Amino acid sequence: MNAIVKNTLLAGALSLLIAACGGSNAPPADSPRIAPAPSAMWRPALNDTWQWQLKEKINTSYPVAVYDIDLFDTPITTIQALQAAGKKVVCYFSAGSAENWRSDFASFQAADIGRALSEWEGENWLDTRSANVRKIMRTRLDLALSKGCNGVEPDNVDGYANPSGFSLSAATQLEYNRFLASEAHQRKLAVALKNDVRQLAELVGDFDFAVNEECHSYNECDAYQSFTLNGKPVFNAEYASSYATDVTARQTLCADARARNFHTLVLPLALNDGLRYSCEP
Template sequence: MGDQAGRVSTSRPAFSILGLEDCVLLFNRVLLCVVVFTSLNGCGGNGQEDPQSSAPLPLPTPVQGEWYSPALGTTWQWQLSGDLNTQYDVDVYDVDLFDVSESHIANLHSQGKQVICYFSAGSYEQWREDAAQFPAHVLGDTLDGWEDERWLDIRDERVLAIMDSRIELAKSKECDAVEPDNVDGYTNHTGFNLTHEDQLAFNVALSDSAHAAGLGIGLKNDLDQIIELVPYFDFAVNEQCFEYSECEALQPFINANKAVFNAEYHSRWVNDETARADLCEQANAMGFSTLVLPLVLDDSFRFSCL
């Protein structure tokens, strides 16, 4: 659950018969390869104290199309563990991609709810059904606070190929959008010398893949890259920006009328009704969809500001 919680080639028709959307996707893939190749600083290392930087490079044009893009004020429930409670009167559920059943998704859809499917894109979780697909050399340091997860070398094409497969799984289950987690590895001790540009390239590639599948996609945390990435993402999922006084960084999503789904865990908002009311007043004034939840996201309690 992480923060909370070379690409495999495919056969394509000749460029001359590609449609406009395919042309944009192909161009984006080529440009992303240039971004990654230019920003590589080696595949080893002992992590980094500060994010590594490289010269700014142009990002590809965002893919255009129709997919789920929730607006400000969208209500939500976030549950990633335990028996799924489908009884909340909300607009959207955010659930674990692997654990949620197709029948649960169908049930939520029958109630008029949208479904966002969570998976970790930047970390390795040994209990996942596709864990054997990750080669050993892409597995880095353990995540702080999550000792059963390891950071991934997001520059390796096989990592992105596995994430493409996860997005296809989300499509096959009829999820409406995806929430890839741990997409800010370049600011952490990963065991790899990841740069700002490496992270941008990976995150934009995830966006392209989701949109090509007809799915919306949310940006999880990664506050330092919001200005660059907001055109590529349809909503934000944030943890603890009020606790750490970081919420102003999410303003670009608010300005774009894209939902900001925010979760807070601190005990003062769990146990103090007056403090929680003050939090909700701030969150509602900013346009956030804020919940106070247990860190393990098991539905053991839930307070909603909307």
């Protein structure tokens, strides 16, 4: 008997023995099924364009490379439709605040929850040193993976610079933000650094791109050179009404954004697609 035939017969006998004993390589029928991590991690390119919409039904018609949408509220079918159209999907969630309308809000402990965020009803700062908070964030990243997101945008990652009600520091913020980046990368999810302007230079090596709000209005855009000079895109949103109503103001804004190699949008603060101006040429 040649070796090939012998090995084939042995393999068949082994399969019959496993079947007879009730063995199987398949998971139990009731076991949770999470989509496997992609074999290669996507990272946005410096010239990628974007759209940002977190509320209401997503307008999928914009000719951009990247969509940034809400992790919890966006159906998987919308994510899949965007990807079928050749777009990458970044999923937003708050990593530094508890929002009382989220489905996992009850998972936070009383000790995790601090002061209210100014002007954002139902939202409170979190103690990002908490092991329980980090467990919840890992679960949110698992949700992003299971829904097929290409990347994530963890928000409110600058609690140390705000009146959070906790003794957070620059050092604890750096450690927490690096935790988020590492956990995202373990799942092969690209990760954005949201605002946290003071720590851009220290965190550029950990994050794949930046999402900024109103650096033009607050004169903070210079700090983002640390990202663009390293080939990492900056997705910027401006909310000032003058940019929407004054063509000259918008032209000045866009000229500055293009000079910086930013991808700047003029959007409503509600991020509901109520208006949109793009500085892309």
